[in-house]
Amino acid sequence: MKISLSKPAISNAELKAAQSVLKSGWLTDGPKNEQFEHSFAKYVGTKHAQTINSCASALFIVLKALNIKGEVIIPSFTFVATANAVMAAGAKPVFADIDFESGNVTADTIKPLITSRTEAIMPVHFAGQSCQMDPIIKLCRKHKLVLIEDSAEAIGSTYKNKKTGSFGIGCFSFFPTKNITTGEGGMITTNDKNLKQTIKTMISHGIAKNTKTRYNWQREAVVAGFNLRMSNVLAAIGLEQLKKLNKLNNLRRQHARYLTAGLDKQIVIPPSAKQFCKHVYQMYTVKVDPKIRNRLVEKLKKVGIGASVHFSPPVHQQKFYKKFAHQNLKNTDKLANSILTLPMYPDLKIKELDYIINQTNRLTHKLLEDRT
Numbered sequence: 001m002k003i004s005l006s007k008p009a010i011s012n013a014e015l016k017a018a019q020s021v022l023k024s025g026w027l028t029d030g031p032k033n034e035q036f037e038h039s040f041a042k043y044v045g046t047k048h049a050q051t052i053n054s055c056a057s058a059l060f061i062v063l064k065a066l067n068i069k070g071e072v073i074i075p076s077f078t079f080v081a082t083a084n085a086v087m088a089a090g091a092k093p094v095f096a097d098i099d100f101e102s103g104n105v106t107a108d109t110i111k112p113l114i115t116s117r118t119e120a121i122m123p124v125h126f127a128g129q130s131c132q133m134d135p136i137i138k139l140c141r142k143h144k145l146v147l148i149e150d151s152a153e154a155i156g157s158t159y160k161n162k163k164t165g166s167f168g169i170g171c172f173s174f175f176p177t178k179n180i181t182t183g184e185g186g187m188i189t190t191n192d193k194n195l196k197q198t199i200k201t202m203i204s205h206g207i208a209k210n211t212k213t214r215y216n217w218q219r220e221a222v223v224a225g226f227n228l229r230m231s232n233v234l235a236a237i238g239l240e241q242l243k244k245l246n247k248l249n250n251l252r253r254q255h256a257r258y259l260t261a262g263l264d265k266q267i268v269i270p271p272s273a274k275q276f277c278k279h280v281y282q283m284y285t286v287k288v289d290p291k292i293r294n295r296l297v298e299k300l301k302k303v304g305i306g307a308s309v310h311f312s313p314p315v316h317q318q319k320f321y322k323k324f325a326h327q328n329l330k331n332t333d334k335l336a337n338s339i340l341t342l343p344m345y346p347d348l349k350i351k352e353l354d355y356i357i358n359q360t361n362r363l364t365h366k367l368l369e370d371r372t
């Protein structure tokens with residue numbers, strides 16, 4: 001049996017939507033972007049949303065638009081794009097440790113790092129589960145810090161029934177492994193109309209567009225912008241994906257429950273389900289004995305199961321970022337050595353889930369026995 005780590009849920013609806021836009025001749029940012037933005041903002045519960053070409057671009061442009069050049073507190077336990085965006089914007093990443101169970105930063109790990117140079121906190125909702133937001137929001141208010149949520153891995157996830165990306169400024173990814181996809185793509189969510197307009201201008205060559213100027217030949221840059229737009233074709237695909245997001249997330253949750261029930265919890269620790277959080281399992285990550293983790297990934301791959309590791313090495317151990325590693329990140333280091341990602345996508349079948357359970361339990365037992 002061959003089971004990939006992830007698989008996008010693309011059906012005829014997306015093919016038809018893309019074809020229809022291709023035939024329309026309007027291929028760059030267009031009416032489908034506006035529709036996608038409107039629907040996405042409504043879904044997340046913010047006043048505005050802005051399509052963009054990736055989540056990395058989203059994180060970067062939000063920092064740029066807000067002129068954040070000081071310290072930004074982020075986890076090291078994340079995909080490197082979180083830190084790269086901070087660097088690209090000319091700010092400095094400060095790495096916060098995480099809660100070992102969830103892999104998320106907490107107010108307790110963030111608080112000691114706040115200085116007079118701190119300008120923003122950028123928590124990551126790891127693998128589909130929200131951070132505990134109330135205490136983080138409190139810290140932001142107390143110290144007047146901007147809250148930017150890296151919600152790349154948590155589309156549709158909630159904390160106290162509110163969607164991630166609605167607590168601060170939300171940045172989302174539509175990379176093919178994410179809960180919905182446009183191939184490459186991203187979204188920014190905000191309640192600030194001016195921020196949305198500034199970003200819209202910055203990602204379109206710095207030319208402020210409105211209905212009057214859109215068809216005008218006098219195009220004038222008001223800032224030194226760039227081109228980070230999403231195409232109308234991809235926005236049309238995103239709109240179709242968004243319509244089925246709840247259904248896709250429910251399937252992920254159902255599969256996660258099945259895997260958790262079947263795994264031998266003495267030796268394979270399933271993902272935590274934290275209070276107040278609705279997990280949407282962008283990834284299904286387990287913890288195993290660090291001594292066997294790497295070999296277990298290899299063995300699972302040999303029997304056709306696309307296992308992987310997210311994330312190791314953590315960012316502060318990566319060549320470029322070592323110079324920013326000043327903090328004690330013991331939970332980050334510990335989790336990076338024990339975490340393992342098993343396949344997770346809506347289309348998984350029961351016989352595939354059974355195979356993942358049986359092989360994971362069998363191979364983990366065998367590797368542990370071989371060590372004794």
Ligand SMILES: Cc1ncc(COP(=O)(O)O)c(C=O)c1O
Pocket residue numbers: 053054055056057078079081082124150152153172173174175185186
């Ligand atoms: C936490 C996190 N932030 C940012 C990104 C970057 O997203 P994109 O590939 O859309 O730039 C990812 C994607 O893998 C991610 O997992």
